[in-house]
Ligand SMILES: Nc1ncnc2c1ncn2[C@@H]1O[C@H](COP(=O)(O)OP(=O)(O)OP(=O)(O)O)[C@@H](O)[C@H]1O
């Protein structure tokens with residue numbers, strides 16, 4: 001049985017200009033110890049779907065799903081108190097902006113010990129010892145001293161390490177990392193990703209890595225789920241995905257990778273992700289797809305079978321077609 | 326930090342000179358001659374008038390009078406009351422504890438109710454409590470103090486008989502006012518019922534004086550909280566699985582406190598102004614009532630000295646508030 005199981009998750013926002021579906025019938029599974037990457041352009045609903053799982057969306061959001069179960073528990077119909085005992089404990093999340101994700105008024109030590117007291121009920125000494133241990137684990141030098149530092153006294157990379165230490169403080173079974181490296185320098189990015197992969201190896205926790213960087217996916221992930229405009233449009237293990245993407249959008253994303261470029265100029269995907277007002281009636285990718293025909297434009301496609309990576313496409317690509325095009 | 330404090334104190338110099346000038350000028354532009362007022366119904370002879378005029382220095386040009394006053398102030402001498410013949414300085418500090426006690430109670434009332442009200446309103450924004458609170462805050466802010474005071478007196482003292490109408494303590498109690506703070510002195514006296522009586526006398530004036538600060542603090546807390554609640558670190562706190570009370574009351578409120586502390590500091594000025602009216606209504610023997618009486622008597626030294634001391638108090642409070650910023654939010658300490 002999988003650790004996390006999401007079926008038919010949709011999120012609607014009530015906005016001033018009407019209802020907006022940010023996540024549309026998404027299924028997702030994560031197994032213990034597995035690294036799942038969720039990729040997609042900005043605005044494709046990656047963050048919103050995971051925030052829905054955590055119960056962190058603002059009140060304007062309406063979450064519907066057939067099933068959201070985590071570690072055998074039904075998160076969907078759980079009351080808030082019970083859910084709070086799981087969130088931050090067995091199920092943890094880190095965010096894109098380490099600098100603004102930590103409270104500027106409290107020391108990082110205070111912030112990390114807070115979770116330890118609440119979830120694990122450790123006493124003062126045990127909390128301190130565990131905090132030091134966690135800081136060592138995430139590679140923060142001089143932990144004793146750093147515990148009494150404020151977030152603004154440390155760099156973005158150090159703050160992200162603090163966030164990670166905080167997230168893993170209660171030994172979660174699943175860690176969701178929402179673009180954990182986007183705000184950091186390239187060299188620091190690699191360190192943080194290595195750290196996450198290492199922690200996964202040590203603790204066998206599941207890891208969901210949200211990113212829009214295909215390079216990161218290739219290096220870190222085991223399975224990849226591609227999202228576009230709120231829908232999951234394809235899912236495959238990482239090696240086959242890079243070898244034979246089935247959805248034209250995935251193919252286009254991969255073609256845009258610098259190391260795959262055959263010409264001097266990088267190929268780009270023309271146009272942008274459709275927003276609230278310009279979603280086409282048919283396939284959401286059809287306005288930007290070079291394979292789109294009238295059927296694609298008029299009728300929304302359903303996911304194909306597992307052999308075609310559940311691609312939401314009427315004309316899924318296979319190896320030969322890709323070579324031909 | 327020390328440099329910062331020193332530079333702030335330096336900026337007080339022009340303010341201080343300005344306040345000295347204004348307080349000196351203000352009472353003199355009011356029509357009415359202090360000597361005539363002092364003489365009252367009886368009137369006085371021209372000779373006596375000239376003699377007093379010379380004694381008070383009114384025969385000399387105005388700038389030279391100001392200079393004398395200013396030099397006196399620099400030496401810590403605020404002059405002597407025309408009416409009581411006692412030094413202004415002594416009178417001020419004899420009466421100031423009463424005003425301070427009232428102001429502190431009013432402020433405690435405003436903060437203790439205003440902070441939680443603002444937090445709860447922000448958390449439930451747009452809902453019934455929020456709307457009710459914001460409307461009452463507007464009413465509280467725009468209501469004339471004397472009208473509100475009379476209303477409370479009629480209901481609670483008149484109809485219900487719960488609270489006394491005036492003074493600081495019932496007349497049956499008598500003890501030495503060693504600190505000048507009635508709450509402390511009554512407790513120290515050990516007389517049964519004295520403390521309760523002092524508290525009961527404080528209730529209505531504190532409510533009246535604290536109403537405007539309460540409205541201001543509640544509104545400011547609400548708007549600061551609304552801003553903070555959208556921040557990333559609040560999402561982090563929620564992702565830790567913390568209870569809403571802890572998130573709102575600790576993680577958010579601490580960050581929202583800076584603008585709130587600022588308005589609390591600014592309210593001190595309003596409070597001292599409000600004290601003048603409140604003390605008059607409730608016959609509260611503090612500097613507010615003292616100032617009003619002195620204005621009517623055209624007691625120049627008292628009015629100008631009193632205004633100056635009040636202004637200095639307000640300046641000190643605001644400096645303290647500035648210092649507090651760094652304590653509340655360590656990010657600000659860097660500057
Ligand atoms: N609170 C909200 N109210 C209304 N719309 C929202 C809200 N939060 C997100 N959205 C919309 O939902 C859509 C998906 O947003 P989401 O943040 O999940 O994108 P993303 O895939 O994480 O993109 P990025 O790579 O930029 O993080 C976007 O179009 C966004 O505008």
Ligand SMILES: [Mg+2]
Pocket residue numbers: 046047048178179
């Ligand atoms: Mg995102």
